[in-house]
Amino acid sequence: MFGSKKTPEEKAAATRQRQITAAAAAAGVTVMGGKVRMPGQTPIPIDGARVTIEAGETARKRITATRVALIGVFAIWAKKDMSQLFITIEHEDGIVLVPVPARKEAQSRVFATMVNGEATGISKTE
Numbered sequence: 001m002f003g004s005k006k007t008p009e010e011k012a013a014a015t016r017q018r019q020i021t022a023a024a025a026a027a028g029v030t031v032m033g034g035k036v037r038m039p040g041q042t043p044i045p046i047d048g049a050r051v052t053i054e055a056g057e058t059a060r061k062r063i064t065a066t067r068v069a070l071i072g073v074f075a076i077w078a079k080k081d082m083s084q085l086f087i088t089i090e091h092e093d094g095i096v097l098v099p100v101p102a103r104k105e106a107q108s109r110v111f112a113t114m115v116n117g118e119a120t121g122i123s124k125t126e
Contacts, residue, residue: 026107028100042094049091051112
């Protein structure tokens with residue numbers, strides 16, 4: 001009658017989801033309902049996603065398929081801001097590209113570690 005009817009696994013998953021949502025918010029990424037949601041981009045699930053972070057200097061050296069997909073052939077002439085990081089969240093359902101200020105690098109790395117740790121089977125409880 002009283003109390004939670006969730007299993008310990010469900011409680012752990014809900015706690016992890018709250019932690020990922022908080023880490024994402026600190027990095028400037030919006031996660032709602034278990035999906036990454038950014039304006040003008042298709043929402044993709046965070047579970048099973050892979051997060052990569054590139055500094056502006058590194059990202060400028062190449063034209064990524066993501067940029068071409070997002071802005072078309074104009075990606076060749078589009079300059080990347082060197083005061084930004086670029087967080088790429090890849091999932092089989094799609095890709096989300098998020099530019100964030102370089103000062104949020106630490107928060108971005110925490111977010112990436114949390115998501116990638118789960119996706120690669122690295123356990124946080126060990």
